[in-house]
Amino acid sequence: MNEQSVIETRGLTKYFGGKPAVYELDLEVPRGCVFAFLGRNGSGKTTTIRMLAGLEQPTRGAGSILGCDIRALSPEIRARIGYLAEEHQLYGWMSVAECGEFQAKFFAKWNGRIFRGIAGHFGLKPAARVKDLSRGERAGLCLALTLAPEPELLLLDDPGLGLDPVARRALVESMIYLTRKSDRTIFFSSHQLSDVERVADYMAVLDQSVLRACCPLEKFQESVRQVRLRFSGAPPALPEIPGLLQAARTENELRVTCARYDGETERILRALSPVEMETVPLGLEDAFISYLGERGEKSFILPDLEAQP
Amino acid sequence: MKALIQKDLRENLKAGLLGLLIYSLLALAVCLSTIASLTHLIDGNNGAVYSDVLQPLLSNDFLTESAFFCAIFGAVLGWMQSRNEAHRDLWAFLIHRPVTRTEIFRGKMTAGLCLYAMGAGLPMAVLLAVVRWPGHVAAPFEWAMVLPLAAVFLSGVACYFGGWLTGLRQARWYASRGFGLVLAVLCPVCVLNVAEFWQTLALTAVAVVILATAVWGAYQSGGYYRGQPAGGRLALIVAMAAGSGGVVFAGAGLLFAAVLNPWSSFSYSSSNYRMTQDGSLYKTTITNGVVKEIVDLDGHPLLDPKTGQKMEWQEFQKHVAAGAAASTELRYREYQNNGNSFCNQGRFFELWSTAEKALWYLDRHGDLRGYNAQTRKYAGSLNPPGSRGALGREPFLQLSDPGNYYGSDDLKLMATAKGVYQADFKARALKPVFSLTNDDEICGFCGDPGGPILNGNQMKFILLTTKSAVRLLDSEGGTILGVPYQPGYVEYPQVGVFFLQATNGSTANFAVWFYPDAQMNLKSGWKMPHHVLWLGPGQTVARSADLPYLHPQTSISWPTPLLQALLPPPAHLASDHNIYSPWSALCFALAIISAGVAWVLARRHNASIMAGIGWTLFVFLLGVAGLLTLLCAQEWAAREPCPNCKKLRAVDRELCEHCQAPFPPPEKNGTEIFAPL
Numbered sequence: 010m011n012e013q014s015v016i017e018t019r020g021l022t023k024y025f026g027g028k029p030a031v032y033e034l035d036l037e038v039p040r041g042c043v044f045a046f047l048g049r050n051g052s053g054k055t056t057t058i059r060m061l062a063g064l065e066q067p068t069r070g071a072g073s074i075l076g077c078d079i080r081a082l083s084p085e086i087r088a089r090i091g092y093l094a095e096e097h098q099l100y101g102w103m104s105v106a107e108c109g110e111f112q113a114k115f116f117a118k119w120n121g122r123i124f125r126g127i128a129g130h131f132g133l134k135p136a137a138r139v140k141d142l143s144r145g146e147r148a149g150l151c152l153a154l155t156l157a158p159e160p161e162l163l164l165l166d167d168p169g170l171g172l173d174p175v176a177r178r179a180l181v182e183s184m185i186y187l188t189r190k191s192d193r194t195i196f197f198s199s200h201q202l203s204d205v206e207r208v209a210d211y212m213a214v215l216d217q218s219v220l221r222a223c224c225p226l227e228k229f230q231e232s233v234r235q236v237r238l239r240f241s242g243a244p245p246a247l248p249e250i251p252g253l254l255q256a257a258r259t260e261n262e263l264r265v266t267c268a269r270y271d272g273e274t275e276r277i278l279r280a281l282s283p284v285e286m287e288t289v290p291l292g293l294e295d296a297f298i299s300y301l302g303e304r305g306e307k308s309f310i311l312p313d314l315e316a317q318p
Numbered sequence: 319m320k321a322l323i324q325k326d327l328r329e330n331l332k333a334g335l336l337g338l339l340i341y342s343l344l345a346l347a348v349c350l351s352t353i354a355s356l357t358h359l360i361d362g363n364n365g366a367v368y369s370d371v372l373q374p375l376l377s378n379d380f381l382t383e384s385a386f387f388c389a390i391f392g393a394v395l396g397w398m399q400s401r402n403e404a405h406r407d408l409w410a411f412l413i414h415r416p417v418t419r420t421e422i423f424r425g426k427m428t429a430g431l432c433l434y435a436m437g438a439g440l441p442m443a444v445l446l447a448v449v450r451w452p453g454h455v456a457a458p459f460e461w462a463m464v465l466p467l468a469a470v471f472l473s474g475v476a477c478y479f480g481g482w483l484t485g486l487r488q489a490r491w492y493a494s495r496g497f498g499l500v501l502a503v504l505c506p507v508c509v510l511n512v513a514e515f516w517q518t519l520a521l522t523a524v525a526v527v528i529l530a531t532a533v534w535g536a537y538q539s540g541g542y543y544r545g546q547p548a549g550g551r552l553a554l555i556v557a558m559a560a561g562s563g564g565v566v567f568a569g570a571g572l573l574f575a576a577v578l579n580p581w582s583s584f585s586y587s588s589s590n591y592r593m594t595q596d597g598s599l600y601k602t603t604i605t606n607g608v609v610k611e612i613v614d615l616d617g618h619p620l621l622d623p624k625t626g627q628k629m630e631w632q633e634f635q636k637h638v639a640a641g642a643a644a645s646t647e648l649r650y651r652e653y654q655n656n657g658n659s660f661c662n663q664g665r666f667f668e669l670w671s672t673a674e675k676a677l678w679y680l681d682r683h684g685d686l687r688g689y690n691a692q693t694r695k696y697a698g699s700l701n702p703p704g705s706r707g708a709l710g711r712e713p714f715l716q717l718s719d720p721g722n723y724y725g726s727d728d729l730k731l732m733a734t735a736k737g738v739y740q741a742d743f744k745a746r747a748l749k750p751v752f753s754l755t756n757d758d759e760i761c762g763f764c765g766d767p768g769g770p771i772l773n774g775n776q777m778k779f780i781l782l783t784t785k786s787a788v789r790l791l792d793s794e795g796g797t798i799l800g801v802p803y804q805p806g807y808v809e810y811p812q813v814g815v816f817f818l819q820a821t822n823g824s825t826a827n828f829a830v831w832f833y834p835d836a837q838m839n840l841k842s843g844w845k846m847p848h849h850v851l852w853l854g855p856g857q858t859v860a861r862s863a864d865l866p867y868l869h870p871q872t873s874i875s876w877p878t879p880l881l882q883a884l885l886p887p888p889a890h891l892a893s894d895h896n897i898y899s900p901w902s903a904l905c906f907a908l909a910i911i912s913a914g915v916a917w918v919l920a921r922r923h924n925a926s927i928m929a930g931i932g933w934t935l936f937v938f939l940l941g942v943a944g945l946l947t948l949l950c951a952q953e954w955a956a957r958e959p960c961p962n963c964k965k966l967r968a969v970d971r972e973l974c975e976h977c978q979a980p981f982p983p984p985e986k987n988g989t990e991i992f993a994p995l
Contacts, residue, residue: 020981024969027956033984039995064410066545068955068970069981080545088416094407102329114321115415211995219984224993232991252988268989300989 015040015162015194016061020070023056030056032218033070038196038211043184045205045226046198048215049301054198055095057215058166061196062092075162088116091160095167095198097151101140105133105150109157116158127153130179144171149179156183165197169204177204184208202294216301222268226293233296234270238263238283245281250274254299264289266299319417322425323432326399330433333398337391337437344387345441348380349448356456359672359691369669372677373457375449376663381466385506388438388474393481393499395437399430400485409540423537427530434478442467452696456689458667458681465515466661472522473505479529483557486533488541494950497561498532501525504560515660528553544953555936555951562946563886570884589868593829594637597818597852599865602634615865639829641816642781644764646807668716673728673743684713686732686741700741702734702748712736715760731780735759738780738795751780752795758784761807781815788813788830799828799857805849811835818852828853839867883908886940905941912945913938923954924968924975 016038023031031053038044048054059065061074063082072079077086099108105128113119128135131149139147148171155163163184169177181204184195199205205212205226212229214222222229233254238244244263247256252269263283267274278286291299351371358366371377403409413419446464449455480502489495505522512518535550536542543554587605592612594600600620603610609631612620622629658665670686671678676697677689688697704712712734730741737753738760754760762783778793785807790799799815814831830853834846847864854860879901882893890905891897916937920930933952937944955970962979973980 020972022969022981024956027958029969033981037995042995059406059410062410062414064406064413064540066539066542069972084416084418087414090414092410092414094410096405096407098405098407098411100325100329100402100408111321111325112415115417117416214991221987221989222991223995224991225995228993229991254989268991 013039016044016072016074016196018057018061018070018072021057021060021072022068022070023053023060023065024068029218031060031215034215034220036213036220036223038194040194041192042210043195043208044197045209045212046196046215047200047202047205047212047297048198052215053218054215055166058092058164058196058198062090062164063087064092088118088158089161091155091158091163091165093151093155093163093165093168095170097144097147097171099139099147099150099154101138103139104135105137105139105142106135108139108150108154109135112154112157118159120157120159123159124153124157127156127179127183131176145173145176148172149176152180152183161192161194163193163195163197165195167198167200169199169201177201180204181208202292202297206293214297214300222300229300230291230293230296232269233266233291233300235264235266235289235291235295235299236270236278237285237287237289238265238278238281239285239287240281241284248277248280250277254304255302266291268300319421319425319428322417322422323429326426326429327432329402330395330398330429333395334433334437337387337395337433338440341384341387341391341438341441342444344380344383345374345445348374348377349445351377352455356691356694359677360675362675364672367669367672367677370663372669373449373455373459373463373663373666374445375459375463375467376661376666378661378663381470381510381661384438384442384467384470385473385509388470389477389503389506391437392434392474392476392478393484393502395430395434396478396480396482397485399426400482404485413540419537420534423534427533430478430482431475434474438471438474442471453694456677456691456694458679458687458689460666463666466509469509469515469518469522469661470506472519472526473509476505476522476525476529477502479526479533480557482533483529483536483554486536486541487554489950490953491950494558494561497565497950498529498554498557499561500564501557501560502529510661511659513659518660528556532557542953543951551951555947558951559940559943559947562950563940563943566884566943566946567881570881574881591848591865591868592634593639593641593816593818593831593850595639595817595819596637597639597816597829599850599863600634601868639816639818641814641829641831642764642779643812643814643831643833644762644781644783646762646783646785646811646813671728671730671741671743676743678743680714680716684715684734685711686714688743688746698746700743700746700748702737702739702750704734715763733760733763733782738763738782738791750795751793752782752791754784758786760784762811762813781813783807783813788815790815790828799830799853801830801851801853801857801859805832809835809838809846810849827855834867844869880904884942886943888939909938909941909944912942915945916948919948919952919954923952923957924971 014037016036018034018036021031021034021036022029034057046054046057056065060067061072061079063079066080074082075086075089077083103111109121109124109128113121128150131146131153133142133146133150139150142150148168152168155165168180172180184197185208209226211224212222212226213220224232240261240263242261244258244261247263247265250265250267251274252267253265254268255266257264265278348371351368352374355366355368355371358364370379374380403412412422446467449459477499480499483498484496487495487498502525505518505525508521509518512521531549531553535546535554538547538550539545543551546554585606587603587610589601589603592600592602599615600612601615602612612629612631612634614620620629620634621627622633665682667679667681669677670680675691677691678700679687679689681687684701686700688699689695690697699711701711701713714732714734728742728744730743731751732739732741736759738751740749740751742749760782764781779798780791780793782789782791783803786803788801788803789797792798803813810832812833814833816829816831818827818829830851832849834848839846844867847866850863850865852860852862879899882890883901883905885893885905887905887909890902913934917930917934920933925933933948937948940947955968957966957968959965960967960974960977960979961982962974963977965974965976967974967976
């Protein structure tokens with residue numbers, strides 16, 4: 010195992026019935042980074058995080074977290090891991106203060122100031138019952154409970170779910186605050202790509218249970234490119250392009266989105282003899298949507314659309 | 319762990335309080351019934367005294383209600399403790415903290431048992447305090463009377479773990495989640511039916527250990543079988559086996575009762591000897607409740623002299639000799655307790671008389687103790703002088719069925735080992751009727767006269783058996799008849815005396831009938847005959863006869879042996895000694911087929927050789943129930959074709975079990991973006 014990795018999996022696989030939820034996942038997460046774990050709904054993100062937290066037994070494969078086998082996490086290791094589940098479930102009958110007191114009794118490194126600070130940031134009154142909190146407030150409370158023990162590694166399963174933009178921004182700031190020390194690591198899943206873009210160093214993309222990308226954020230953005238090709242007449246038929254994600258055709262234009270864009274891709278495209286060839290800058294969200302969106306060639310020429318059944 | 323205990327206590331406090339309220343009401347109800355019975359007695363309405371509630375600790379109704387309550391309350395409490403955290407994220411919140419899952423289990427268990435003790439134990443303790451405090455209950459008390467309620471309380475602990483396991487278990491078949499409850503429910507059922515406290519204690523202890531271990535195991539794996547420690551898996555299998563057995567038999571029973579109804583063709587026939595007033599013996603046969611024939615010992619039908627036709631049953635009854643029977647089972651109460659449930663009030667005392675607004679009990683030590691219904695306090699005892707009893711007086715002997723003692727509410731005939739007395743409860747005095755002067759001891763006694771009617775009055779007799787003689791006494795204790803007890807009273811524990819009329823040349827006035835002990839007769843291959851003596855004037859033996867034992871005839875009905883065939887083979891062998899019967903063959907065939915299916919399943923789903931052999935043996939020993947256990951407990955991994963050898967392979971193995979090829983990496987689609995981190 011790589012000593013610089015806080016999370017490492019080899020062939021990690023989970024089946025539910027006969028269907029794989031996570032398939033042969035090989036992943037390494039370096040210490041001290043913010044790692045975004047992305048994918049569409051049902052792609053296996055939550056299952057992976059639950060397996061990493063020792064809450065779900067893998068069907069096969071192996072994994073370690075902070076050097077400990079994920080099948081047998083010791084209490085000492087759990088004390089170093091903060092886990093935030095996606096639905097922010099807590100005991101409804103407890104008050105905010107009682108939640109904090111309850112949790113504080115288990116964690117030696119409990120930092121009451123962090124708890125109170127985050128709770129205050131979300132406007133949580135200590136006497137308020139959990140069952141009376143809004144979803145966003147509950148998320149804030151869960152976040153406070155997760156961050157207050159000052160864990161070395163944070164596993165956050167869609168922490169922004171249910172939070173308004175202001176609260177989400179507070180969450181992002183919390184994450185940045187937490188990683189001020191170099192040995193802190195955050196592994197989180199999210200659908201909020203603007204947040205990811207703001208804080209993440211690395212990202213991994215799960216597509217239908219399979220890991221398709223794992224790289225620094227910039228590398229992903231570099232690799233997924235869209236090129237607009239203008240032709241004097243109708244665009245020619247598209248040859249086979251490695252890593253082609255999408256191609257959209259209009260009367261005299263062709264927009265091609267590729268993963269792993271490189272010199273070979275450019276050579277193939279230039280061979281089509283376009284009048285003009287232009288690279289369209291993609292943000293992370295656009296790149297991500299292109300990467301996981303519908304694959305293949307689409308036509309936006311009216312007669313073609315009308316001809317479709 | 320303290321925080322967890324506090325959390326769970328608070329979380330389930332409402333359930334505990336609700337249980338406390340319900341059970342307090344039940345306890346209050348039995349106390350009110352006790353008071354109502356005593357009030358009836360004070361008001362002179364003796365017939366309305368309900369003896370079951372005079373000692374609430376031993377009230378059969380209250381114990382039954384308590385058993386129901388403890389089972390339901392325990393199971394619901396356990397179930398709630400797991401269902402509160404059934405949501406996977408709340409479960410994760412509970413589990414993901416720096417404590418072991420064993421500590422979490424212990425914390426929750428401590429809280430749950432505290433709440434159970436509050437809901438069920440507290441009202442019991444208060445009830446005990448009320449009963450123990452003089453002036454509340456007009457009935458004997460001894461600490462052993464607490465054992466039934468204690469057993470009921472403990473049986474609820476087993477149900478607590480059963481309910482917890484039901485809520486916690488992640489089962490492939492949802493109905494099988496409740497299988498653990500079957501083992502738990504056996505405990506309260508057994509409390510009210512087993513003979514001794516230690517038996518129910520042992521069963522409850524075993525059930526609690528099994529179910530608690532299964533719950534602990536489920537905590538280690540999030541409720542799944544896979545991932546549990548070996549102890550947890552074993553406990554779960556045993557709990558599931560009990561549930562599977564219950565389901566198999568309940569299912570088969572329901573099928574028989576609701577659909578097939580084979581008992582409609584059931585027939586039962588029994589033959590008995592009858593003696594008529596002239597001392598003649600006849601054999602009567604009754605089939606399915608209808609008299610089939612009345613024949614003499616040579617098999618000739620008895621003819622009615624008036625009609626010349628076969629004699630009708632009603633007519634025959636007029637000729638049957640009157641008589642009385644006594645068992646030699648007159649013993650001290652401790653002896654009589656054999657076979658009775660330890661919860662049975664009769665183990666401790668019997669209500670003997672309610673004369674003069676006092677309650678007289680014959681307790682298990684043979685002491686006749688009186689309690690004042692008004693003050694509800696001990697009022698004194700009534701025993702002959704002596705030194706053998708707990709009170710330093712001669713203890714009374716008791717029949718297994720106290721109804722055999724005869725007498726009014728005011729006067730009762732009673733016996734010690736050496737004498738017969740008439741107890742006068744109004745005068746609170748004992749009048750000696752008969753006493754033995756030799757070393758002999760009274761061992762049988764029947765006060766029910768049933769004698770012939772002389773001068774318009776039915777004669778009063780006392781049939782008394784001692785270890786060496788059978789005596790018929792008149793109501794003043796004078797001996798009418800006395801014969802040696804031969805054969806011995808151990809082998810022939812029941813004696814009948816019949817009053818005869820000397821006619822048709824017979825001079826016999828009495829017949830004495832010695833009945834063989836059924837268990838001993840069974841062991842001897844039914845070779846012990848009935849022994850009958852006819853006694854003439856001067857108690858001379860006019861004649862004697864040995865009559866062969868008559869077996870009841872039962873038409874062979876298939877449901878019982880079929881149900882026996884569903885038993886695990888070892889249990890079947892214990893219940894049906896004929897190993898070569900077709901039902902035994904069916905039992906073994908079912909076990910072998912089930913074991914074969916288990917082996918195939920185990921191998922197909924890639925269990926190790928040892929696990930396969932273990933499951934196969936287990937299923938063979940338990941039969942169909944074992945197979946059901948395997949299907950309920952095991953979580954089978956999915957199988958998919960191996961790209962290398964094309965055979966189906968289990969997905970939970972790193973290598974294909976057929977060709978040892980590893981799983982292929984995910985297929986690439988050309989869009990992969992990987993870079994060093």
